[in-house]
Amino acid sequence: MEMQSTEDSKSPSQQIDEKIEELGDWRGQMLSKVRNLIKQVDPDVVEEWKWRGTPVWSHDGMICTGETYKNAVKMTFAKGASLDDPTHIFNSSLDGNTRRAIDFHEGDEVNEEALKKLISAAIALNKSSHKKSR
Template sequence: MASTSVDQIIAAFGGWRGDTLSRIRGLILEAEPDVVEETKWHKPSNPLGVATWSLGGLICTGETYKDKVKFTFPKGSVLPDPKGLLAVGAGVRRAIDIREGDTLDADAFRALIRAAVALNAAPKSLKK
């Protein structure tokens, strides 16, 4: 379900960054219509917070920067990623940096979202 707080982030950035966040948000909602969308981690330097998507646990976050929009998957290193979308990260986290003019394989991204939800729903013994 779309969140008005994420709408505010999209509106605040506008331009290619707002468009990118909006487009990827649409892919997330297509992949998992029951996802919980909200903002977290509000602070003086980022009063609007960070867009987050969860279902049975955190799936990913979306953040805007001057030169990119970053989607971080907290369990990205254990997700199947045959197209190599999750190229940025350290430890278990992996992220996708989208810069102005970049294209993203929508089918591969939706598959990552579904895999993250499946991992959240898996028994703890399978989450490694």
């Protein structure tokens, strides 16, 4: 099996690594932090690279995405509207019926415990939906 040096031959994890490095500022650090928290909660999480450059984390379905913008790193939970958010960590996309997001801005502190609970809840929701559909 010969390796091609095209974008397509890189694993999603390598592409996410490159994205973090490419950003080279607080957004890269924030994306890296969010990614590490997801992996702490779920070491078996599947990393994907979709929509021409968006990191996506999945387990029995999409958990969340990690989009980067000029002034924010947006973590969008695919089924966020169905998740319990007692600490009100969701601060974006609050009007939709399905998704919810967290916008992190430069200098923001991450409530790691609350975020880990949301990630766990998203995985549990995916697993329960996954079982029902089988």
